[in-house]
Amino acid sequence: xxxxxxxxxxxxxxxxxxxxxxxxxxxxxxxxxxxxxxxxxxxxxxxxxxxxxxxxxxxxxxxxxxxxxxxxxxxxxxxxxxxxxxxxxxxxxxxxxxxxxxxxxxxxxxxxxxxxxxxxxxxxxxxxxxxxxxxxxxxxxxxxxxxxxxxxxxxxxxxxxxxxxxxxxxxxxxxxxxxxxxxxxxxxxxxxxxxxxxxxxxxxx
Numbered sequence: 001x002x003x004x005x006x007x008x009x010x011x012x013x014x015x016x017x018x019x020x021x022x023x024x025x026x027x028x029x030x031x032x033x034x035x036x037x038x039x040x041x042x043x044x045x046x047x048x049x050x051x052x053x054x055x056x057x058x059x060x061x062x063x064x065x066x067x068x069x070x071x072x073x074x075x076x077x078x079x080x081x082x083x084x085x086x087x088x089x090x091x092x093x094x095x096x097x098x099x100x101x102x103x104x105x106x107x108x109x110x111x112x113x114x115x116x117x118x119x120x121x122x123x124x125x126x127x128x129x130x131x132x133x134x135x136x137x138x139x140x141x142x143x144x145x146x147x148x149x150x151x152x153x154x155x156x157x158x159x160x161x162x163x164x165x166x167x168x169x170x171x172x173x174x175x176x177x178x179x180x181x182x183x184x185x186x187x188x189x190x191x192x193x194x195x196x197x198x199x200x201x202x203x204x205x
Contacts, residue, residue, distance in 0.1 A: 001047040001077075003094070003132050005084070010034030042083065042132075047093060049075035063108045070101040083132070091135040092128075099126040114158025124148040130178035147175035160202040168194040 008020040010032040017036070018024045025032045051073035059065050075096035080088040092098075106119035127144045129135045134142035150171055155164035172193045 001044040002041050003044055005038070005040055005042050005132050007038040007133070008035045009038050010036060044077055044083070044088070045079035045081065047075070047077045047080075049073055049093070049096065051075075064105070065108075066103070066105045068101075068103045070099070072099050073097065077135075085133045085136070088132075088135060094129050094132055094135055097126045097128050100124065111156070112158070114156055114161075116154075116156045118154040119152070121151045121153070122148060123151075134179070141176070141179055144176055144178070147173055149173055149175075162200045162202075164198045164200070166194075166196045166198075168196075 009017045010020045010025045010028070011017055011034060012024060012028050013031050016024075017038075018032075020032075020035050025034075051071060053069065053071035055067070055069035057065065057067045073096060075093040077088050077091050077093065080091070101124040102122065104119055104121040106117055108115060108117045110116075124146070126146045127140075129137060129143055131142075137143050149169055150173075152167040152170050153165065155162060157163075169191050170193060173191070175191065
């Protein structure tokens with residue numbers, strides 16, 4: 001299995017490259033030149049994943065549809081003894097959440113000359129390590145927190161026109177999807193509530 005390694009290095013006065021947050025780099029202080037990004041591909045001996053997924057869709061009443069999906073996964077390095085981060089055999093794969101889930105409810109109805117809908121969606125993801133060097137960690141920020149997002153959509157279509165409203169991250173949940181690879185510290189990327197209104201006209205014959 002090929003894995004991508006992203007590190008931030010600095011060069012000591014003697015020319016040695018070390019991790020930017022290593023004790024050697026901290027001790028060198030301003031004489032440690034950097035930060036220097038280091039990106040490459042490394043080969044793991046073997047990896048495997050097993051899991052299960054279920055999805056359900058139901059029409060509860062005329063125009064009202066609900067969906068639910070959930071998945072669980074166990075993805076690990078079976079053998080990775082030659083990693084620069086030591087023996088990672090048995091460690092979880094990066095960006096492989098143990099649990100994911102999604103649910104939605106949508107109501108459609110006719111109004112005037114067109115059709116309207118409103119839909120609420122929720123998605124959940126358990127925490128993951130986003131970098132290879134963090135797969136043996138157990139705490140934030142090396143392991144991202146679990147998060148749940150809610151999105152709201154509504155629209156009205158008539159003839160060749162459609163008007164749609166989208167509200168992403170309704171409750172303004174703060175979450176991160178990874179750690180900045182070009183700095184020795186974590187950078188939390190917030191995702192505020194985003195509202196978009198779109199009007200579309202179809203002039204095709």
